[in-house]
Amino acid sequence: MLSSILFTLGLGGACGAVLSVASKVFYVYEDPRIAEVENLTAGANCGGCGYPGCSGAAEAVVAGKAPPSVCILVGPENVAAIAEIVGGEAGTAEALKSYNECLGGLRATDRFFYQGAQKCNAVASLYGGKRDCTIGCLGYGDCVRSCKFDALVIGEEGYPVVDYEKCVGCGACQVVCPKTIIEVSPMSARLMHLNREDDALAPCQQTCPAEIDIPRYVDHIRRGEYEEAVNTIRERNPLLLTCGRVCPHPCEEMCRRAIEDDPVSINQLKRFVADLEMNSGKRYPIACNPDTGKTIAIIGGGPAGLTAAYFLRRLGHHPTIFEVQPELGGMLRYGIPEYRLPKKTLDWEIQGILNLGVEHHVNVEMGRDFDLASLVGAGFDAVFFGVGAWNDYNLNIPGEDLKGCFTGINFLARVGRNEKVEIGKRAAVVGGGNTAIDCVRTLVRMGLEKVYLVYRRTRKEMPANEVEIVAAEHEGIEFVFLAAPNRVLEDENGQVAGLEYLKMELGEPDASGRRRPVPVEGSETVLDVDMIISAIGQNPNLSFIREGTRLEDLELTRWSTFEVNPETCQTNVPYIFAAGDNQTGPATVVEAIGGARRAARAMDQFLRGKPVVGEPRALLAEKKIDESLFERVPGIKKTRRVEMPELPVKERIACFDEVDLVINEDNALHESRRCLNCCRLCYDPDLSIPEIKTSKTAA
Amino acid sequence: MGDLTVLIISSIFINNIILAQYLGACPFVGTSKKMETAIGMAGAVVFVLTLAGTITWVINTYFLVALEIEFLRTIAFIMIIASLVQFVEMFLKKSIPALYAGLGIFLPLITTNCAVMGVALLNVQDELTFLTAIIRSVAFAIGFGLALILFAGVRERVNLGRTPGPLKDTSIGLVTAGMLAMAFIGFQGMV
Numbered sequence: 001m002l003s004s005i006l007f008t009l010g011l012g013g014a015c016g017a018v019l020s021v022a023s024k025v026f027y028v029y030e031d032p033r034i035a036e037v038e039n040l041t042a043g044a045n046c047g048g049c050g051y052p053g054c055s056g057a058a059e060a061v062v063a064g065k066a067p068p069s070v071c072i073l074v075g076p077e078n079v080a081a082i083a084e085i086v087g088g089e090a091g092t093a094e095a096l097k098s099y100n101e102c103l104g105g106l107r108a109t110d111r112f113f114y115q116g117a118q119k120c121n122a123v124a125s126l127y128g129g130k131r132d133c134t135i136g137c138l139g140y141g142d143c144v145r146s147c148k149f150d151a152l153v154i155g156e157e158g159y160p161v162v163d164y165e166k167c168v169g170c171g172a173c174q175v176v177c178p179k180t181i182i183e184v185s186p187m188s189a190r191l192m193h194l195n196r197e198d199d200a201l202a203p204c205q206q207t208c209p210a211e212i213d214i215p216r217y218v219d220h221i222r223r224g225e226y227e228e229a230v231n232t233i234r235e236r237n238p239l240l241l242t243c244g245r246v247c248p249h250p251c252e253e254m255c256r257r258a259i260e261d262d263p264v265s266i267n268q269l270k271r272f273v274a275d276l277e278m279n280s281g282k283r284y285p286i287a288c289n290p291d292t293g294k295t296i297a298i299i300g301g302g303p304a305g306l307t308a309a310y311f312l313r314r315l316g317h318h319p320t321i322f323e324v325q326p327e328l329g330g331m332l333r334y335g336i337p338e339y340r341l342p343k344k345t346l347d348w349e350i351q352g353i354l355n356l357g358v359e360h361h362v363n364v365e366m367g368r369d370f371d372l373a374s375l376v377g378a379g380f381d382a383v384f385f386g387v388g389a390w391n392d393y394n395l396n397i398p399g400e401d402l403k404g405c406f407t408g409i410n411f412l413a414r415v416g417r418n419e420k421v422e423i424g425k426r427a428a429v430v431g432g433g434n435t436a437i438d439c440v441r442t443l444v445r446m447g448l449e450k451v452y453l454v455y456r457r458t459r460k461e462m463p464a465n466e467v468e469i470v471a472a473e474h475e476g477i478e479f480v481f482l483a484a485p486n487r488v489l490e491d492e493n494g495q496v497a498g499l500e501y502l503k504m505e506l507g508e509p510d511a512s513g514r515r516r517p518v519p520v521e522g523s524e525t526v527l528d529v530d531m532i533i534s535a536i537g538q539n540p541n542l543s544f545i546r547e548g549t550r551l552e553d554l555e556l557t558r559w560s561t562f563e564v565n566p567e568t569c570q571t572n573v574p575y576i577f578a579a580g581d582n583q584t585g586p587a588t589v590v591e592a593i594g595g596a597r598r599a600a601r602a603m604d605q606f607l608r609g610k611p612v613v614g615e616p617r618a619l620l621a622e623k624k625i626d627e628s629l630f631e632r633v634p635g636i637k638k639t640r641r642v643e644m645p646e647l648p649v650k651e652r653i654a655c656f657d658e659v660d661l662v663i664n665e666d667n668a669l670h671e672s673r674r675c676l677n678c679c680r681l682c683y684d685p686d687l688s689i690p691e692i693k694t695s696k697t698a699a
Numbered sequence: 700m701g702d703l704t705v706l707i708i709s710s711i712f713i714n715n716i717i718l719a720q721y722l723g724a725c726p727f728v729g730t731s732k733k734m735e736t737a738i739g740m741a742g743a744v745v746f747v748l749t750l751a752g753t754i755t756w757v758i759n760t761y762f763l764v765a766l767e768i769e770f771l772r773t774i775a776f777i778m779i780i781a782s783l784v785q786f787v788e789m790f791l792k793k794s795i796p797a798l799y800a801g802l803g804i805f806l807p808l809i810t811t812n813c814a815v816m817g818v819a820l821l822n823v824q825d826e827l828t829f830l831t832a833i834i835r836s837v838a839f840a841i842g843f844g845l846a847l848i849l850f851a852g853v854r855e856r857v858n859l860g861r862t863p864g865p866l867k868d869t870s871i872g873l874v875t876a877g878m879l880a881m882a883f884i885g886f887q888g889m890v
Contacts, residue, residue: 004768011758011775015782022786026793045804053804117859 033085034058040082042073049170062086067095069168095186096169098151098162101200102137102181103215104682105158124178133681134627135198137181143173188289188315191235192601194567195619202678203628204251204266206619209594210243212236214251214266215677221269222672227284229273234286237593238310239303241278241349242332244271245341245660247590248465254624256678259633262641264675265663272668278348288356289316294607297322297380299366302330304386304580304592304599306353311600313356317607320380321360322370326417328360330388331581332589334413335435337442338656345658367544372551382575382603385562386596389538389581395430399488400534404496408435408535415442424531426450428499430485431535432462433586437469439533440477444653451477452527456484456504461514471659474649480527482506484519488532499527540582559585567614569599570606577603628680635685639674642667705890706831710838712886716814717846718879720821723814727847728872730805732858737851741844743805745837747787748815751780752836755819756829776819784810814843850879 038058049070051057060066061082068083114123114130120142123129129138137159144152144160151166152173160173160182171184180198195201195211204214213232220229233240247267255263277284294317298305301323309319327333328350332341354360364370366387375383392407394400404424408431414421427448429439432455443451453472455462458481462469473479482504491497503523506515539560545551555563555572562578564571569579579595581587598614605612619625645661646652652659663671676683714720717727723744730740755776763769788806791799799806809815818839822832853875862871 003766004771007762007766007768008771008774011762011778015778019782019785019789022789026789028792045808053807056804118861119859122859 031062033062036085037061037082040074040078040085041071044073049168067169069095070170096171096184097164097186098143098167098169098171098173098182098184099190100137100160100162100182102133102135102159102179102679103157103200103219103677104131104133104136104679105139105155107157107682107684108133108136108139109681121176121178129179133679135179135181135200135680136682137179142176142178143182146172146176148172187287188604191311191314192597192604194598194601194615196615196617197619197625198617199619200679201619201625201628202680203254203256203624204678206624206628207254208236208251209588209591210237210597211594212270215675215679217273218264218266218269218672218675219677221273221668222675224669226273226276230277230284233270233273236597237590238307238353239332239349239589239593240270240274241345242303242341243267243590243593244274245345245658246332246336248588250590256630256633256676256683257636257674259630260636261638261674265642265644265671266675268642268644268663269668269671272663272665275662278345283352283355286314286352286356288314291318292316292607294318294381295320295379296382296384296603296607297375297378298384298386300330300386300388300580300582301325301328301360301362302386302388302580302592303332303589304388304582304596305330305384306350307593307596308384308386308577308579308600308603309358310353310356311597312603313353313358315600315604317604319358319384321358322364322366323360323362324365325413326362328354328362330386331409334416335409335438337412337415337438337445339441339445339652339659340438342658365544367546371544371546372549381607382577384596384599384603385576385578385582386580386592387540387542387582389540389561389586391539391541392534393537393539395485395534395536397485397487399490399496400532402488402490402496403494404531405488406531406533408439408533409538411533412438412442415446423448424496424529426452426529427531427533428452428454428480428527428529429533429535430454430499431537432457432464433535433537434464434468435538435586436533436535437464437472439535441468441472441475443531443533444475444477445656448531450529452480452529453477454480454483454485454499454501454527456482456517457506457514458482471646475653476649482517483525484517485534486524489526496530496532499529499532500524501527538581538586542582561585565614567598567618567620568602568605568612569595570602570612574612575606577606625680628678633676633683636676637686639686640670641674642671703831703834706835707838709890710835711842711845712883712889715842715846715883715886716818716839717843718876718883720817722817723812723843726808726812726814727850727876728869730808731847731851731854731872734848734851734855736805737847740805740808741847743809744812744814744843744847745840747780747784747806747809747812748818748836748840748843749833750787751783751815751819752822753829753833754779754783756822756827756832759823760829772820772823776816780815780819781810814839846879846883850876853879 038055041054041057043054045053049057051060057066057070061068061070068086069079109132110130111132112130116122118140120138120140123138128134131138139158141154144154149166149168151163152160155161169184173182174184195206202215205211208214217229217232220232237243244267249267251266252263257264296312296317296319298309298319298321301321305321309321312319321328325334329346332346333343390409392409423446425448427443429436436453440451440453483501484504486500486502488496489498489500502519503525504517504519507518508516510516542560550573553573557563562571562583564578564583569577571578577599579599580592583595584591602612642663647657647659716722726740730736758775758779763772763775784806818836822835827835854872857871857875
């Protein structure tokens, strides 16, 4: 009896002693927070999180590799408590979510008949699967079976649909998917994703300079999910109100429907949802990542600067915009006239970006009020240049400094600032680009008797947007083609008395593929005008680059734009990035947005101390995925394309009211149903369109 | 020597701890869905069983038998195995972090593995010498690993096929385990 009691006591004591000594001897320092976090998890070692046991998960949470919500068994209070323990630290993990890019499903065609094991990985081992599309979903739902949270189902349309309420981002689906189509990624990866050669990209999305997921947002509109549509656009483009109005929509040229019918009016749909949000008076929430504490100076508050600030802020950084003009907006405010983009609309859009926590200073000029040294001294971690191209080229003809001569952007900016501009009665605008068109349309509204547009080639070669040219024609502008200004005539008061030009004829094609105009000898003609605006192009004003400063090291192109790596927008000074017109030369708003997003991506890499690299499989500009380009598109019925409503000509030339109006909801739904919801190979022929269910009825 | 060979062969194949003695069935079903997990578990069991077999033999011979308190055997063995696993975990974490990371969650899971307890008790029951007890512990562990890995391989392939709804996953797993056990009966002619 005694010996058994003694033995039990002894054994217990010995085990206890050995373990306590061992815990001292074999002590390994462990972050105390790991134990705290582990205590807050369920302790069931269920493996539902995808980590080896609760301690493994706790370690991952503390290391920032897993979100605080990784444990599937704990309630929101514990998640909040865990977040508090790990929170406030740099590199806090963002929530991961699973995304399926492939909407092929039952639409996708098959290469061969398959009756083997009903598993994705089984069929994938046969020539990569039976689907014609090399990247698309195989549809047997390995991901669905791998999901421990019932967050995935194979939907009616035959591809996996993620339930974001349930998805915890464990990554099990991504591991089992034999294709790369289901991907678990945090928000930052989605915001910063560049189009890749192996992505599920419709021709329109390949063409969009901002890389917006067009089929997805059109699909949201079709289902009446307008907020989701806006959020989809905002993943790539923060200036949707602006782009909905002024974008030349190159996407519509590549629209697959256009092969058999008129293209889908994509930009009108974008404007429809953007205006719907603005007119609803409340803003859809925009998520931002936890603070990183990094600050970026954004020089220039135009489209490029605003876009860069928007993306950097959403990634958790702190951008500050420095703007020389009295208000933010750059060319959007001072270059694009009121009738194309009302200032009220622009204000609302910019306020949405500022609301995220973007700081800004106006009326401060680089090189005058501050310089690079003061920015570096103030502790900014990176500098972004988006100063635009505001220097008008001169005509280089005699008499162009006379009273009554203006330059394009300068003129528009003065009108935009409501400055008093001394206008004449009859004006000639020289140039064929959008700035020239903006000038003539502005002049018409200012009440001039006669406005000419003088261009040295023909209408076909005009670089301005077709819709703008048509609108100008409607508004009574007289186009003088094949005319090169020769000199400006002067009257006795030193005032412009006329514009003498030489007639031209088209010769051999030049480097840009346009036929070079050649002057006709002795064809001098005089245009009777008292006001001349030259709008023949711009280049950036980089006069803030002074001798003996770091800025002098910057490499510039011969058009005095910043020389950057096109994929990262990084200059040769590692902490300086540039995008927009001051890098590309005068271009469109949407190109500035695309460039600024690439710059934001690179700046994010730079600020996190990672190597600044482009996307190795990036689908570079102008390049298209071959298999997505069709010759014919069977199954298309010609249907009416929604016409853009606009103010009647008589009404609009008398004021600066917005000319283009927004389409109504019925028309938007009609137009969205015309979208074939394309991908690389799949599309919905018109026959199946009425069967698509609208989940929400029109509000 | 001949006896030892017979002991090893019979422990691995004929008296396989899982498929003939029906011990350690929970990890057998639980960790056999993936080959990777099965290999991890097998490694951990070999490691712990060897140590447990050795220590329990010593405790049994020099304490329980010597003090004539054999009735405390079960409770003493439980305590020893649990403490041992804890100790090994701490030791590995400090000294061989790579092995610790490799074994991962399986090490603490063995605390509740009845195969370990079973082997310790069987060693006593069969009144083996110290050396034979160790050898048989290792052999049993190898048998455990062999059965587990074979089973995991079969299950991975079975999972690729179409299984009728009611038989999915664990159900078909148990049917497979039964067939595997029958196959192991075939080893009975070896010795």
